[in-house]
Amino acid sequence: MPTTNASSESTGFSPAEHAAIKQRAAELRAEGKQGAKNADGLQAVLDSIGKMTPEDRLIAERVHVVATANAPELLPKTWYGMPAYATADGKVVFCFKNAGKFNTRYSTLEFQEAARLDDGEIWPVSYALQTWSPAVEAKIAELVKASVS
Template identity: 45%
Template sequence: MAGAGFSAAEREAMKQRAEELRTTKGLKGAAKKARELEACLDAIDALSGTDLELATMLHRIVTEVAPDLTPRTMYGFPTYAREGRTVVFFQPASKFDTRYATISFDEAAALDDGVMWATSYAVLEADEEVERTVRRLLRKAVG
């Protein structure tokens, strides 16, 4: 059946996740956090163009606004978590050859606003307005 199963990019993401888990297996405390930070920075450094600008911007904002979040990767994406639960992550456009990158907030983010609210944002460029919006959202997300 045509179109069934995972794409090559999805399979690669799953392999990356398995590798992420292997590289931190048995590590605890500061050693685990250091390895996860290194992986996050490596994932950002591997990007180029707008993806690199956006991921760098998000990393800087997280460091300034929510330094208690732990940088790591999930499926090769730069990700920031609190107590092991993802709060925010960056999905580069280049990962799945999409026309825009996304900054997404997971369930641990306190963005609740009534019975429906946005958790994922398409981003085309890193500019001052995007930075202000991400800062505001992150402040709300971490309470």
């Protein structure tokens, strides 16, 4: 997967990833009404990501890839215009809040009440993201898996 840091730059989704996303959307539409709803949610997420600044878009694309690979049971949708991933009954588990949307210095990955991250009496539910790296990818994969376990 492409990564970025101060010395490298990613182009975001690869052509193969774009093709796979479009194919999956077509499959969902073919499944009927629920499939069309899921495909519309996926398209809304991709459209939301496409409107972001290049820096935010890079991170959002990678979050999307990691989220769909590690929690395929979650359905992509937008939530307040942000890419989000929800349970089959529509409860948002987590969302990506891009820095450009609120003019902040970093984007965040925010877990909601449906996420199963409980750890005693206190635990983090929001993580700042400034760049993409293998370490960031590994941490997000761990969090996504935990949020649905």
